[in-house]
Amino acid sequence: MSESRGRQPAELAESAGWVDAASSPNDKALQRVSPVRVLLVDDQALFREALAVLLGVRADIEVVGEAADGAEALHRAAELAPDVVLMDLHMPVLNGIAATRRMPSSTRPCG
Numbered sequence: 001m002s003e004s005r006g007r008q009p010a011e012l013a014e015s016a017g018w019v020d021a022a023s024s025p026n027d028k029a030l031q032r033v034s035p036v037r038v039l040l041v042d043d044q045a046l047f048r049e050a051l052a053v054l055l056g057v058r059a060d061i062e063v064v065g066e067a068a069d070g071a072e073a074l075h076r077a078a079e080l081a082p083d084v085v086l087m088d089l090h091m092p093v094l095n096g097i098a099a100t101r102r103m104p105s106s107t108r109p110c111g
Contacts, residue, residue, distance in 0.1 A: 005054040035062040039082040041073040041099070051086070069101025078104060 038061055042048045045068070052063045065080045067073040070087070071094040077085055083105070089096040 041087040070094030
């Protein structure tokens with residue numbers, strides 16, 4: 001059973017690290033208080049590194065970890081509990097589609 005069942009949208013937003021923008025004049029709707037935690041998954045180390053550098057310059061994004069294949073991604077996601085997993089589809093050992101299907105619902109994409 002989902003923990004979100006029966007909770008109001010404002011409660012869900014607050015528990016995910018979002019606050020009402022009325023308390024912050026810079027945004028129109030909701031503003032995230034803490035950075036979005038991202039796990040990068042790709043078998044090309046140079047690509048992961050470049051992406052980490054590009055994302056790292058943003059104050060609202062924190063790269064919390066990296067993985068080289070889907071199997072490693074499953075372990076890292078369980079260990080790090082990222083908000084977002086940015087995953088390549090074509091990788092050795094376990095591809096991105098299979099890895100996404102095996103992720104627990106707490107780390108699986110919502111949309």
